[in-house]
Amino acid sequence: MRFRCTVFCLSAAMGFTAALDAQQSPAPGQPLPDGPEPTAEAMVHPNGPSVVMDTSMGRITCQFFEKQAPVAVANFIGLANGTKDYTDPTTNKKVKGKRYYDGTTFHRVIPEFMIQGGDPTGTGMGDPGYSFNDEFDPSLNFDVPGRLAMANSGPNTNGSQFFITEQAYDSLNQHYTIFGQCDDPSVTVVKAIARVPTGPNDKPVTPVVLKKVTIVAEGQQAPPPPAQP
Numbered sequence: 001m002r003f004r005c006t007v008f009c010l011s012a013a014m015g016f017t018a019a020l021d022a023q024q025s026p027a028p029g030q031p032l033p034d035g036p037e038p039t040a041e042a043m044v045h046p047n048g049p050s051v052v053m054d055t056s057m058g059r060i061t062c063q064f065f066e067k068q069a070p071v072a073v074a075n076f077i078g079l080a081n082g083t084k085d086y087t088d089p090t091t092n093k094k095v096k097g098k099r100y101y102d103g104t105t106f107h108r109v110i111p112e113f114m115i116q117g118g119d120p121t122g123t124g125m126g127d128p129g130y131s132f133n134d135e136f137d138p139s140l141n142f143d144v145p146g147r148l149a150m151a152n153s154g155p156n157t158n159g160s161q162f163f164i165t166e167q168a169y170d171s172l173n174q175h176y177t178i179f180g181q182c183d184d185p186s187v188t189v190v191k192a193i194a195r196v197p198t199g200p201n202d203k204p205v206t207p208v209v210l211k212k213v214t215i216v217a218e219g220q221q222a223p224p225p226p227a228q229p
Contacts, residue, residue, distance in 0.1 A: 044140050046181045048073060050216045051080065051148075054226055055106070056209040057196075058189040060164065061222060062148045062182040068137040069179035072150055072158060075132060076179065079160055080213040086160070087129025089121050100128065100160060101213040108202045111194045113169070116151055117210055118161035124201065127159035134158065134177050141173040146187045148180030166190045 048066025052059060064073045078084025079100035088095050100120070107124055108116040119126040133156040142149075142165060149172075151161035164182055165172075182190065197205045216222050 044068065044137065047218070049077065049218055050222070051076070051180065052214040052216055052222050053101075053210055054212045054214070055189070055193070056207075056211060057193050059225055060182055060186040060189050062146070062164070062180040062186065064148075064180045065137075065140060065178060068140050069135040069177055071132055072135055072177050072179035075158070075160075076162070077215050079128065080215055084128075089119070089126030089129070094129075099213070101210055104210050106193055106204065106208045106210065109194045109196060109198060109204055109208070110202050111191075112167060113194070114163045114165045115190055115193045115208075116161065116163040118151070122203075122207070124161070127161070131157045131159050135179070136174045136177065138174075140178050142169045142171075142176075142178070143173075144168060144181075146182035146184070146190070147178050148182055150177040150179065152176060164190050166194055 044065065046063035046065055048064040050061060050063040052061050064076075066073045075084065079086065082097050082099040084100075085094060085096050086100060087093065101118065104117060104120050105122050106115045106117040107119055107122045116124070134150075134152070145165060145167045147165045149163055149165070150158040151163050152158050158177060163176075164186075166187060193204075193208050196208060199205050211226070214223055
């Protein structure tokens with residue numbers, strides 16, 4: 001089995017640890033700081049399809065930046081829909097026609113920072129058996145909450161793992177491919193997930209499950225939320 005640890009793994013998270021240390025956490029009971037708003041001239045608007053992630057803690061909806069990150073978007077859509085072949089990181093066997101993300105978990109969550117998912121092993125070590133290059137757009141940065149971006153273990157090592165930020169984080173700019181933007185209600189869900197009790201390696205004690213990932217064409221309605229048990 002071939003393992004690839006992303007930057008989000010504990011052993012390779014030095015850059016992220018430094019970034020976290022550079023940010024001041026609000027005092028207990030204080031509201032979280034709001035991320036800075038980009039200027040109208042600098043703002044890059046999402047374009048292309050959207051992704052609806054129905055999790056065990058609520059729905060997360062993000063629209064892709066298809067023009068700015070076409071490879072990352074196509075990769076995510078292919079894995080989500082089961083139209084892209086991959087190597088199962090738990091069995092090391094080639095897989096065709098199977099949806100990659102459904103049933104996976106958010107295996108690393110950090111309040112005031114991000115939640116990370118996209119690894120079927122739930123360890124932060126799994127990948128789809130291939131990698132692709134970074135896509136950096138100079139006008140697209142981590143300057144607002146809700147950025148959907150690829151996790152990596154260094155330059156040009158993107159695979160299947162992704163993360164969603166809950167606030168601005170400029171130190172990540174031009175190091176991680178941003179390929180989507182989540183809406184405000186989704187950021188609220190992200191913040192709730194980031195604050196669940198965790199154990200070693202920031203892994204939730206009770207798994208936060210990504211039950212179903214649905215790709216919605218641009219201009220189409222999202223599916224109705226799943227019925228509550």
